[in-house]
Amino acid sequence: MKTFVIGIGGVTNGGKTTLAKRLHTELPNCSMISQDDYFKPDSEVAVDENGFKQYDVLDALNMEVMMARVYSWIKQPRNTLNSTEEYEKSQNILGTKDDIHVLIVEGFLLYNYRPLNDVFNRRYFLTVPYEECKRRRSTRVYVPPDPPGYFDGHVWPMYLKNTQDMEDITKDIVYIDGTKSENDIYSHVYSDVKEALSGLQSTTTS
Numbered sequence: 455m456k457t458f459v460i461g462i463g464g465v466t467n468g469g470k471t472t473l474a475k476r477l478h479t480e481l482p483n484c485s486m487i488s489q490d491d492y493f494k495p496d497s498e499v500a501v502d503e504n505g506f507k508q509y510d511v512l513d514a515l516n517m518e519v520m521m522a523r524v525y526s527w528i529k530q531p532r533n534t535l536n537s538t539e540e541y542e543k544s545q546n547i548l549g550t551k552d553d554i555h556v557l558i559v560e561g562f563l564l565y566n567y568r569p570l571n572d573v574f575n576r577r578y579f580l581t582v583p584y585e586e587c588k589r590r591r592s593t594r595v596y597v598p599p600d601p602p603g604y605f606d607g608h609v610w611p612m613y614l615k616n617t618q619d620m621e622d623i624t625k626d627i628v629y630i631d632g633t634k635s636e637n638d639i640y641s642h643v644y645s646d647v648k649e650a651l652s653g654l655q656s657t658t659t660s
């Protein structure tokens with residue numbers, strides 16, 4: 455039994471969840487963890503001098519709790535070949551009976567956190583330019599909702615800083631143009647993953 459951990463990172467509203475959910479549905483033996491589920495309670499998130507809650511930094515997240523979940527999956531992957539359909543899916547995709555378990559981790563701050571960055575076999579990063587990102591974000595309602603000026607006063611500056619830090623930590627990232635259609639993005643990543651899984655299969659033994 456082997457494991458393969460995929461990171462779907464990128465800018466806010468880059469389409470991470472959309473892509474991750476589809477891969478999760480299509481890949482056999484696949485589990486998914488979303489970083490957004492690990493935000494600290496609002497009362498524990500710092501506020502800056504302009505009154506903006508500092509949500510777009512690692513300190514806003516319970517990364518230790520998230521890592522515990524990731525390590526626990528690696529130790530004992532949850533999804534097994536538990537149905538004929540899953541079994542056939544794995545044969546179609548991998549062309550083999552071999553047992554590979556896939557974990558998708560999706561979120562906006564994956565590669566800046568070294569312990570998490572270290573577990574990825576493949577790192578994707580969805581990008582969207584400033585204007586399109588701001589437009590998409592304005593259609594979303596978070597809890598709590600973005601106050602006026604939040605995108606320019608916190609979200610985008612933190613994205614630029616986090617991306618810079620990320621590039622200092624890891625170079626091994628596959629950048630994806632998030633303005634392409636959902637289908638194009640999915641097909642591209644799916645073929646890439648499939649190729650990587652086949653490689654894993656032929657180079658290792660269980």
Ligand SMILES: Nc1ncnc2c1ncn2[C@@H]1O[C@H](COP(=O)(O)OP(=O)(O)OP(=O)(O)O)[C@@H](O)[C@H]1O
Nearest residue numbers: 465466467468469470471472473590632634635636
């Ligand atoms: N390829 C795409 N082209 C155009 N719009 C897209 C595309 N993918 C996703 N969207 C839209 O962009 C918005 C954000 O998508 P999604 O929730 O997948 O992004 P995200 O990166 O997970 O966002 P978050 O910052 O909340 O983590 C949604 O309204 C979604 O429908």
Ligand SMILES: NC(=O)c1ccc[n+]([C@@H]2O[C@H](CO)[C@@H](O)[C@H]2O)c1
Nearest residue numbers: 466490493509510562596597598609
């Ligand atoms: N999920 C949350 O608790 C929450 C609260 C406030 C803001 N956000 C935003 O989520 C994005 C990541 O998906 C970040 O850009 C946060 O600003 C999330």
